[in-house]
Amino acid sequence: MDDATVVYVHGNGNKVRKELLKSQWDRALFGTDMGAASRMAYWAPVRYGTPLPDEEPDPLSGGPPPVRELPDTGVPRTPEEFIEHTLREARRTAGPALGRRSPQAGEEELAHWLAKMTYSAETLGRAEDAVPAPASPDLAKALPLPVFLRAPLFELLVKLTFEDVYAYFFGGVGEAMREVVRGELADLRDGPLVVLGHSLGSVIAYEVLREERRDVTLFVSAGSPLGITEVQDRLALPTAVPAGVAAWSNVSDLRDTVALDHWLRPEYGPPGLVTDHLVRNDSGNHHGIAEYLRSAPVLQEVRALFGRVATDRAE
DSSP, X not given: OTTOEEEEEOOSSOOBOHHHHHHHHHHXXXXXXXXXXXXXXXXXXXXXXXXXXXXSOOTXXXXXXXXXXXXXXXXXXXXXXXXXXXXXXXXXXHXXXXXXXXXXXXXXXXXXXXXXXXXXXXHHHHHHHHSOOOSSHHHHHHSOSOHHHHHHHHHHXXXXXXXXXXXXXXXSOHHHHHHHHHHHHTTOOSSOEEEEEETHHHHHHHHHHHHSOOOBSEEEEESOOTTOHHHHTTSSSOSOOOTTBOOEEEEEOTTOSSOOOOOOTTTSSSTTSEEEEEOOOOSTTSOOHHHHHTSHHHHHHHHHHHHHHHHHHHO
């Protein structure tokens, strides 16, 4: 349909500039830049002073982490040290608790999620190191690192994910993040609307849609922590499919340490509106957005709403 629009809400960590990020998501999903048919709810400046350089890969894309992200000094050597260090850094960088929630009300719950992510990341890193060399060349490229390099990659994912989620709930920046999404949803033309959120972006998008009714043809959550009890306990309103959302598609990889609970359907009623899809995300940390955008459920369901336009542009 020529009048369809997709609004993206990016996930954790700093990103490249807004226009480039939108184009990257467009090309992963449609094969080309979609122009005015797509928008990026770019909340990174709320947390980060300047965008990443254009040529620098997203540290959470699943590739090798930049060396400066993992200095030789001060790096926790055990999961327990890492958990303590990350929680301490989250408190330090989050800022004052100016929002509608306070740390005293739920820090222990998020700390428990941090511990589960950390132990899962350590286990997964070691398990993958023991897997025989894959027959598929593509999969071989996706797992090029030995465990002593791949484990920090998972740790970086856990660290940045937790720090941004902590800041969202306790750092007084949640409202500013949600306002970015509201701004991109404002003044949209008539026609099918897709809202697609990755990681923390799915939480931000969900809360905006939950606050006020908007007619959304398809809500897509990718690598989302919305199934995690500790995250659900921090939401402003009880779990439910937002009014106005006609269908909700949730995609995750079983190895994604951010989306530890992959089943949203039992938690978000009314029944029948949420469909959970297990997909294969072969980025190095199994959380990369490009791989989720290229997964069959996302490609098929989103492109179906764009019809001939998406098909023509992707060819």
